[in-house]
Amino acid sequence: MKPRDMSAPLMSRQEKIITGFWPWFLQRVSGFLLIFLVGVHIWMTHFSGLGDVVRGHQEELVLFEIVKQRLAQGLFIFIDFSLLALVLYHGLNGMRNILLEWGPAARHAAGMTAGLWLLGVGTFIYGAWALLAFIL
Amino acid sequence: MAFSLRALSLHAGNFQDRYSGTRSGWWAWFLQRLTGVALVGYLFLHIAVISTARAGADTFDTVLIILQKPFFVVLDLFLIAAVLYHALNGVRVLLFDAGIAIKQQALLFWVCMLLTAVITGVAGYFSLPLIFRE
Ligand code: HEM
Numbered sequence: 001m002k003p004r005d006m007s008a009p010l011m012s013r014q015e016k017i018i019t020g021f022w023p024w025f026l027q028r029v030s031g032f033l034l035i036f037l038v039g040v041h042i043w044m045t046h047f048s049g050l051g052d053v054v055r056g057h058q059e060e061l062v063l064f065e066i067v068k069q070r071l072a073q074g075l076f077i078f079i080d081f082s083l084l085a086l087v088l089y090h091g092l093n094g095m096r097n098i099l100l101e102w103g104p105a106a107r108h109a110a111g112m113t114a115g116l117w118l119l120g121v122g123t124f125i126y127g128a129w130a131l132l133a134f135i136l
Numbered sequence: 137m138a139f140s141l142r143a144l145s146l147h148a149g150n151f152q153d154r155y156s157g158t159r160s161g162w163w164a165w166f167l168q169r170l171t172g173v174a175l176v177g178y179l180f181l182h183i184a185v186i187s188t189a190r191a192g193a194d195t196f197d198t199v200l201i202i203l204q205k206p207f208f209v210v211l212d213l214f215l216i217a218a219v220l221y222h223a224l225n226g227v228r229v230l231l232f233d234a235g236i237a238i239k240q241q242a243l244l245f246w247v248c249m250l251l252t253a254v255i256t257g258v259a260g261y262f263s264l265p266l267i268f269r270e
Binding site: 046053054059064084088091094123 | 169172173175176179180183186187189190193196197200201204212216219223226227230233259262263265266
């Protein structure tokens with residue numbers, strides 16, 4: 001296969017037309033924001049408490065009380081809810097892109113998109129309800 | 137190799153246009169897809185696990201203590217590697233969308249691989265005390 005013209009954009013025009021401009025653009029924006037949100041999330045849950053666990057001041061990295069204390073701060077409530085919403089949007093929009101490249105799904109694009117939104121909103125509500133166990 | 141894995145990718149037409157036509161370009165794209173789908177699967181599992189908090193603090197702690205045993209700490213390192221690769225290559229794609237460094241795409245793929253390996257290695261190093269707990 002001969003190398004393609006490297007000066008052209010990597011994404012085909014066809015793809016932009018199939019998935020639409022906004023989903024394409026928001027996939028980029030949500031991905032960019034997730035770098036920070038996922039970064040903070042993994043750092044706080046897996047690494048910031050490591051010293052305390054190693055020195056035996058704390059039993060485990062993640063326990064109910066620890067999460068509860070973290071979520072007593074407004075900043076972490078904001079981070080966790082934003083993370084939940086954005087990661088669901090980004091992940092399911094990514095699945096939509098993949099599915100739309102597949103003929104049978106592409107023929108039912110509108111229904112599939114509606115289904116994914118339903119799944120996303122439903123999961124957000126479920127996830128928010130789970131988080132509220134630590135907050136309320 | 138690239139050819140046989142092609143069928144796996146559910147690709148329907150614009151395959152050639154998707155990647156640079158080089159091997160690293162194909163792998164970059166394939167790994168982005170593989171990690172993306174794996175992370176979506178993990179996301180649903182993760183939300184299900186965290187929702188055990190609804191059954192009370194004791195239930196949550198019982199589940200979380202099991203999930204922090206050495207075996208799962210090792211699995212977490214794979215998760216970290218997947219997130220790192222996906223995020224780094226995501227930035228690589230963003231650069232190309234902005235018309236930056238397209239000609240260096242192969243080099244940047246290896247930069248992503250290297251950074252993923254190094255940062256996962258550092259995370260693994262700091263996790264050693266958890267992996268070799270009594
Ligand atoms: C941490 C920061 C992240 C960044 C910077 C990022 C960036 C990106 C970008 C730029 C794309 C589009 C790739 C393309 O069109 O060629 C993408 C695709 C995707 N992402 Fe992410 N992402 C991140 C996290 C996540 C997470 C946590 C998940 C899972 C919940 C996820 C799931 C997906 C999926 C399923 C795709 C579609 C893959 C494909 O089209 O082959 N991403 N990501």
